[in-house]
Amino acid sequence: MPIEEAVNFLKDVPPFQFLNETVLKSIAGSLSMEFYPKDTLILKQDSSPSKTLRIIKKGGVKVFKITEDGEEVIVDYRGESDSFGFLSLIGKDRQATNVVAIDDTICYLLSKEKVLKLLETNPHFIEYFLKLHFTKYIHETYSEMQTKSQRLGSSDRILFRTQIGDIARKEVVTVNEEVSIHEAAQVMAKSKISSLIILDENNLPVGIVTDRDLRVKVVAKGKDTNEPVKSIMTLPLMKIDARDYCFEAVLKMMRYNIHHLLVIKDGNIKSVITNHDIMLLQGSSPMSLAKDIESQMTMDGLIPVSKKINKIVGLLLKEGAKADNITRVITEINGRLISKIMEFAEKKYGQPPVQYSLIGFGSEGRKEQTFKTDQDNGIIYANPSTSTEAEEAKNYFSDFTSFVTESLIKCGFPPCPAGYMASNPLWCQPLKVWKKYFSEWIHTPTADAMLKSLIIFDFRPLYGDFELAEQLRNFLFTMLEGERVFHGHMANKIIQNRPPIGFLRSFVVEKSGDHKDKLNLKIKGVAPLVDIVRLFSLERGIKETSTLERINALKDKHTIVKEYADELDHAFDFIMLLRIHHQFEQIEAGKEPDNFINPNALSNLEKKTIKDAFHLISRIQDLIIERYRNMIL
Secondary structure: OOHHHHHHHHOOOOOHHHOOHHHHHHHHHHOEEEEEOOOOEEEOOOOOOOOEEEEEEEOOEEEEEEOOOOOEEEEEEEOOOOEEOHHHHHOOOOOOOEEEEOOOEEEEEEEHHHHHHHHHHOHHHHHHHHOOHHHHHHHHHHHHHHHHHHOOOOOOOHHHHOEHHHHOOEOOOEEEOOOEHHHHHHHHHHHOOOEEEEEOOOOOEEEEEEHHHHHHHHHOOOOOOOOEHHHOOEOOOOEEEOOOEHHHHHHHHHHHOOOEEEEEEOOEEEEEEEHHHHHHHHOOOHHHHHHHHHHOOOHHHHHHHHOOHHHHHHHHHHOOOOHHHHHHHHHHHHHHHHHHHHHHHHHHHOOOOOOEEEEEOHHHHOOOOOOOOOOOEEEEEOOOOOHHHHHHHHHHHHHHHHHHHHHHHHOOOOOOOOOOOOOOHHHEEEHHHHHHHHHHHHHOOOHHHHHHHHHHOOOEEEEEOHHHHHHHHHHHHHHHOOOHHHHHHHHHHHHOOOOOEOOOOOEOOOOOOOOOOOEEHHHHHHHHHHHHHHHHHHHHOOOOOOHHHHHHHHOOOOHHHHHHHHHHHHHHHHHHHHHHHHHHHHHHOOOOOOOEEOHHHOOHHHHHHHHHHHHHHHHHHHHHHHHOOOOOO
8 A cells, every 4th residue: 555645645634734754654564455346334332343544535524323222323424534442442342333334435443552642642632532523623723724814914812822911011190089189180290101090988999090090181171270180080991901902901901992991910000001012012002093084083984994804804803813702803993883873873863763772683693793794783663652642753763764774884884684783773762662672573573573573682782772672572582482382493594504414424515606625614614503592591581692692691591502611612712713714715815705615625624624514503402393293393
């Protein structure tokens, strides 16, 4: 058998691909090869343990067990580059399963002696075969994808590797809250600092005063400088741990629209970090874009700024960010952009006749947007007290929401093809109508009601009176209590979208059309995970809308999630990251981004990881079928 051919094959097969050339040649020199015609029983249940590890070069096998009742239980299908016989080889027990060739199959055989030696000398083999493949090797896959990202441009991944404590060197200067504004300003001037930490009578930090506070709250308003400094301090005082990474500081500053954070180390005040420190660290950052958005005074000025959002995604990819990092930053930036548009709308049409809240659905509601996606939003407004007020509200929001929709289009957010937008009168309604919608969907779970529930039950407030959205969410969970029939209908909808894996563990791809030989990562990868976690969240009354936040909240509240939490977390983040990489590469090439990838373009490790993710989805869907057995159609 040609050694070079075996070496080239193993270079793309985990975990052999992590071995050096010398070790690979040694392994290849000891390999033998066997051919198994279709339907050959290669390993037999309850027979003596296997003496070799078999690596499939071509073809495929079915792994199954025969129960005491004579029933065949399929354990797995394995194809090219997969292996079998490992547990039997290293164990003292008899062979636990049957392994049958489901096609003409060729395998490389590696002796027990060689396998044991590799386990002793190579940590990758121990990790791969003796630990959970998915949760361990996801990190190797991330590393491989980050290498691809770095080809897109140079970066030191500064935001994600630099701890706050490494750059927070500004000395903390404090004054008591009863000190006058005049005295506080003198302290700032003498110390040449832009912020001052305010202490209470117990010498605990309770607020911060910045040079901006002096300009806006004192100078601009002619405030008496003899008043105590506590009258102009900003509350609450936002803190960050010195061990956190700078990325977390960026998020906090954008989320709370602040420029200073108090740095805490081992429970004590260490320093103050500013947005200027972050910008100097990186040269450019999401903070600069958020500030640019905030400074715009007209829609014409906002439009070109919005075009820079895609560049931020590229920047984060180059820095080695995981999908969760990217979506959190983009959520904050998009939120800032939407808020600015809403401010322009209120300025144009005046204050509304009733309180309202703009809410986001779908990926926007889940805080999982990447590159700009379709608009998915609606408006909840307070119940009008009179028919006149109701008519005023209807007329006001008709023009108002049309302006918002058109403005979002100008900023690169296309309209929703299905019309899930606030400019559609269906999704711009008083609170009582929204409650009626939810009640009808839950009590009469038709196919249309289920579709709307899957989209809209992920809502979250984006702007306005958040209390209205909170009232609607509380109503939703009150209505869902004990509604097993509704949950059953949702479960039935979820299990119909099965992962695209065939009998030979090959990918099931599009057979024709523009996306022939490709698979849809959004529909077949992201969507089933989102749907599964949403179902479990609605079962347990979890109010978080982000998929990863829901998984974390469910760990101690749902038996299935408790068992699979880490795998769900990794699967979702990996598929999202793969999707982001794909779309960014398309944008860089001047193409319109989509969700279709060619599996043949993936590395073996990426294929392995995404197959594991699909099998995880399939396992949990089977558990859902069992959970709702009497309700699944």
